[in-house]
Amino acid sequence: MTPKDRLSARPHDRIAALFRARRGVLLLRRSAAVALLLLAAALAVQHHGPPQAGVPVLVAARDLPPGRALSEVDVTRRELPVELVPDGALRDSPAALGRVLSAAARRGEPLTDARFNGPTAASGGGTVSAPIRLADPEVADFLAPGRRVDIVTAAARSEGGSVLAENTPVIAVQPEQDRRDQGRLVFVGLPERLAGEVAAASLNQTVTVTLR
Missing domain, CATH: 2.40.30 (Elongation Factor Tu (Ef-tu); domain 3)
Structure with missing residues (x-):
């Protein structure tokens, strides 16, 4: 409605035009709200994503003293998030069995190559x-x-x-x-x-x- 039309319009027409303008603003606001909700949902899915599978590593099955030659009862496998797996972590029992700890290890502590002194120092090789x-x-x-x-x-x-x-x-x-x-x-x-x-x-x- 042009300024000239608004001056000559009847009160009824002015009220109808005002309602149409308000409905347009309300529709625009609702559309913006829906778009924001869809964007938030997309970002949430992208951020969390599917849970990542853990990485199996070898950990101490119980408190172990220094100088302990490891056997099957001393170690167990546990899955850890990839960001928590230390460098040099052992992945399976053969990599640890018969090796001697250079320091004590707590139950549940991941075992790494730094825990041992070079090659196997017990069982094997006499x-x-x-x-x-x-x-x-x-x-x-x-x-x-x-x-x-x-x-x-x-x-x-x-x-x-x-x-x-x-x-x-x-x-x-x-x-x-x-x-x-x-x-x-x-x-x-x-x-x-x-x-x-x-x-x-x-x-x-x-x-x-x-x-x-």
Whole structure:
């Protein structure tokens, strides 16, 4: 309706034109609201999307001490979201069985390659992990997994010490907070035939190590 028409229009026509304008505005608002709802629904579907499948990784089935040679009862598989899977995570049991932990692991903790000391240090290859306690517990502060040592008995008054094992790899060192009055346990990798002798000697004699 032009300005001239509005001046000459009757009151009835003016009211009808006003209602038509209001209906147009209302229709426009409703259309905009519907469009916004459809856009919000599309964004919600795009953001969430279908749930992503978890990644199976190997975790500790129970609390495990350092120096533990892992067996089937020590590990289990669990699915984790891909963003929570750490680098180097082990995916199946064969990758962990027979390997020796360099530090304690809590139940449910994902096991990674950094938890172990290089190649298998137990079962297989005739090598086992043997625990020893050192005559001077503070020597353990200078040891770390992978370090090579010679294991010797401390010299007695009547005779010198003797070498029990040479060039032996340190597998794990008991954490400081877990030590007892006897000192921290040190786990070393030894041939099966020698492991028993060294472990027994560490109980009956004072044992120490020399660093390589």
